[in-house]
Amino acid sequence: xxxxxxxxxxxxxxxxxxxxxxxxxxxxxxxxxxxxxxxxxxxxxxxxxxxxxxxxxxxxxxxxxxxxxxxxxxxxxxxxxxxxxxxxxxxxxxxxxxxxxxxxxxxxxxxxxxxxxxxxxxxxxxxxxxxxxxxxxxxxxxxxxxxxxxxxxxxxxxxxxxxxxxxxxxxxxxxxxxxxxxxxxxxxxxxxxxxxxxxxxxxxxxxxxxxxxxxxxxxxxxxxxxxxxxxxxxxxxxxxxxxxxxxxxxxxxxxxxxxxxxxxxxxxxxxxxxxxxxxxxxxxxxxxxxxxxxxxxxxxxxxxxxxxxxxxxxxxxxxxxxxxxxxxxxxxxxxxxxxxxxxxxxxxxxxxxxxxxxxxxxxxxxxxxxxxxxxxxxxxxxxxxxxxxxxxxxxxxxxxxxxxxxxxxxxxxxxxxxxxxxxxxxxxxxxxxxxxxxxxxxxxxxxxxxxxxxxxxxxxxxxxxxxxxxxxxxxxxxxxxxxxxxxxxxxxxxxxxxxxxxxxxxxxxxxxxxxxxxxxxxxxxxxxxxxxxxxxxxxxxxxxxxxxxxxxxxxxxxxxxxxxxxxxxxxxxxxxxxxxxxxxxxxxxxxxxxxxxxxxxxxxxxxxxxxxxxxxxxxxxxxxxxxxxxxxxxxxxxxxxxxxxxxxxxxxxxxxxxxxxxxxxxxxxxxxxxxxxxxxxxxxxx
Numbered sequence: 001x002x003x004x005x006x007x008x009x010x011x012x013x014x015x016x017x018x019x020x021x022x023x024x025x026x027x028x029x030x031x032x033x034x035x036x037x038x039x040x041x042x043x044x045x046x047x048x049x050x051x052x053x054x055x056x057x058x059x060x061x062x063x064x065x066x067x068x069x070x071x072x073x074x075x076x077x078x079x080x081x082x083x084x085x086x087x088x089x090x091x092x093x094x095x096x097x098x099x100x101x102x103x104x105x106x107x108x109x110x111x112x113x114x115x116x117x118x119x120x121x122x123x124x125x126x127x128x129x130x131x132x133x134x135x136x137x138x139x140x141x142x143x144x145x146x147x148x149x150x151x152x153x154x155x156x157x158x159x160x161x162x163x164x165x166x167x168x169x170x171x172x173x174x175x176x177x178x179x180x181x182x183x184x185x186x187x188x189x190x191x192x193x194x195x196x197x198x199x200x201x202x203x204x205x206x207x208x209x210x211x212x213x214x215x216x217x218x219x220x221x222x223x224x225x226x227x228x229x230x231x232x233x234x235x236x237x238x239x240x241x242x243x244x245x246x247x248x249x250x251x252x253x254x255x256x257x258x259x260x261x262x263x264x265x266x267x268x269x270x271x272x273x274x275x276x277x278x279x280x281x282x283x284x285x286x287x288x289x290x291x292x293x294x295x296x297x298x299x300x301x302x303x304x305x306x307x308x309x310x311x312x313x314x315x316x317x318x319x320x321x322x323x324x325x326x327x328x329x330x331x332x333x334x335x336x337x338x339x340x341x342x343x344x345x346x347x348x349x350x351x352x353x354x355x356x357x358x359x360x361x362x363x364x365x366x367x368x369x370x371x372x373x374x375x376x377x378x379x380x381x382x383x384x385x386x387x388x389x390x391x392x393x394x395x396x397x398x399x400x401x402x403x404x405x406x407x408x409x410x411x412x413x414x415x416x417x418x419x420x421x422x423x424x425x426x427x428x429x430x431x432x433x434x435x436x437x438x439x440x441x442x443x444x445x446x447x448x449x450x451x452x453x454x455x456x457x458x459x460x461x462x463x464x465x466x467x468x469x470x471x472x473x474x475x476x477x478x479x480x481x482x483x484x485x486x487x488x489x490x491x492x493x494x495x496x497x498x499x500x501x502x503x504x505x506x507x508x509x510x511x512x513x514x515x516x517x518x519x520x521x522x523x524x525x526x527x528x529x530x531x532x533x534x535x536x537x538x539x540x541x542x543x544x545x546x547x548x549x550x551x552x553x554x555x556x557x558x559x560x561x562x563x564x565x566x567x568x569x570x571x572x573x574x575x576x577x578x579x580x581x582x583x584x585x586x587x588x589x590x591x592x593x594x595x596x597x598x599x600x601x602x603x604x605x606x607x608x609x610x611x612x613x614x615x616x617x618x619x620x621x622x623x624x625x626x627x628x629x630x631x632x633x634x635x636x637x638x639x640x641x642x643x644x645x646x647x648x649x650x651x652x653x654x655x656x657x658x659x660x661x662x663x664x665x666x667x668x669x670x671x672x673x674x675x676x677x678x679x680x681x682x683x684x685x686x
């Protein structure tokens with residue numbers, strides 16, 4: 001009777017799980033097609049490194065709670081790794097238990113031998129005890145430590161309790177005899193099968209979805225947005241996302257792969273400065289909107305919602321009047337994003353948060369025509385004058401007055417096109433950086449020219465803020481000019497222009513070798529084409545950074561999106577004082593903190609919470625450094641504003657790497673009288 005009852009229970013549980021899996025798979029695969037089947041070798045390697053190896057989980061840790069011993073908090077941040085591997089190993093014991101329900105004589109000993117089975121049993125016992133301890137720690141973290149965004153919800157309590165009971169009943173089966181052991185066996189089996197069927201409805205859906213999500217992650221260049229078809233006859237044909245099901249199947253899979261570790265939100269500059277944006281919640285919004293509109297949504301779905309969240313669970317469920325974009329996910333949430341990529345960087349299962357946010361912005365701009373007034377003015381400036389500042393396009397070359405900078409019309413065979421960028425051409429503070437870069441390139445013997453009045457905005461502000469139509473107009477115009485002039489190599493001081501021209505212009509027919517100015521300067525210094533003055537030959541007043549501690553602020557679009565962290569640091573280390581003169585900010589490199597200007601936020605007022613650049617500035621001031629080096633015009637503007645707002649301009653200088661090099665290098669051409677046109681003197685960075 002026991003065997004018959006168990007087989008019936010097992011068949012019903014497995015059948016229901018297969019039905020649930022089919023429902024969710026059908027829902028996800030209803031999303032737009034997207035090819036993610038290339039490079040299977042790299043994808044398999046990703047699974048081993050990031051799923052089985054839990055590489056991101058181990059590498060990235062949250063800040064320990066200050067009121068508890070560091071070792072307790074550190075152990076708590078790694079508890080998922082232990083639970084994960086414990087579960088994998090314990091599954092071997094669970095398989096034996098289920099097999100014995102159908103075939104009473106089954107055992108691992110019969111398959112792998114008594115000795116190996118004995119070792120396996122000891123390992124399973126050890127991991128079961130470890131998981132039980134980790135479950136207790138998880139309860140402790142949620143109830144006592146209370147990490148941000150990781151509450152003790154009904155769903156979490158149910159899952160942790162089920163895991164704990166599985167461990168307890170496992171030991172009961174192994175250590176007890178008679179009816180007690182039989183009772184533990186049945187409780188263990190029932191919890192195991194119930195847990196299996198509850199998985200996809202719970203936060204632990206990532207147990208099923210994480211592996212395929214890691215396998216199908218985006219390989220190669222990060223942060224490249226899909227191109228919309230702006231020539232389509234109707235909005236549906238453009239590819240603009242209008243509701244949850246309009247995302248690609250991979251984007252929909254992201255929602256079920258989310259581990260709810262909250263790292264994305266805890267590292268988000270908007271969330272950390274009091275904005276309503278939580279990247280984790282945005283992903284959940286897409287998932288929940290999809291689930292709430294399932295065609296076969298029934299009483300079971302409603303029952304589970306109410307169990308997890310109470311009677312008020314998901315008030316938008318089944319309500320066609322509540323849109324995802326601007327409704328479930330509010331406009332304030334979407335406009336708060338700086339597209340810095342910090343959320344995506346720390347995600348252990350490679351969820352792409354910024355892309356979804358920008359796609360929803362595209363809906364606000366192109367479909368709903370809901371654009372914040374200050375951003376609308378920026379669009380008007382771009383349309384009329386080709387730059388976000390709204391300054392006349394005929395003034396684009398004013399920055400070069402007295403420098404005799406050639407255009408490609410004057411010097412069509414130049415090796416490099418120097419892409420000046422709108423900030424470098426129109427902002428008075430950034431013009432000095434552009435002039436300094438020209439001095440450095442000339443000193444290094446770089447053959448370059450500019451587009452002059454034919455250069456327009458790269459389109460980054462328009463695209464990242466959701467105006468794909470305006471972006472494509474700007475980009476196409478630039479590409480036509482560059483292709484007509486046979487441009488092959490581009491160097492730019494703006495990481496936003498770098499990212500757009502290098503990685504996204506190929507979508508529109510513009511393929512070029514694009515480099516950041518710090519990469520070029522590093523080569524010039526390393527090859528000896530630029531020599532740095534000896535420390536003993538000038539005073540600190542001449543070179544403010546040579547004896548003072550200096551720190552580098554990582555631009556998001558240079559670092560996280562394009563993987564360049566070393567070039568600017570190598571240049572700074574070549575300056576007087578060397579590596580000893582450079583310090584690292586607390587949040588640096590992959591975990592660097594955004595200046596607040598990306599994603600179109602440069603031209604939008606921060607009306608909610610505190611300013612992102614103030615948060616970063618306060619960190620810089622607290623570090624004690626006297627010079628902050630930047631490699632992005634937006635970062636320079638935002639950090640200088642922050643320093644001024646804090647009345648700290650006399651304590652901290654904000655200078656571009658090109659300015660520091662221009663102030664430090666020997667001017668061989670002037671000393672030797674070489675060159676028909678002597679270099680103009682470098683302007684004071686202050």
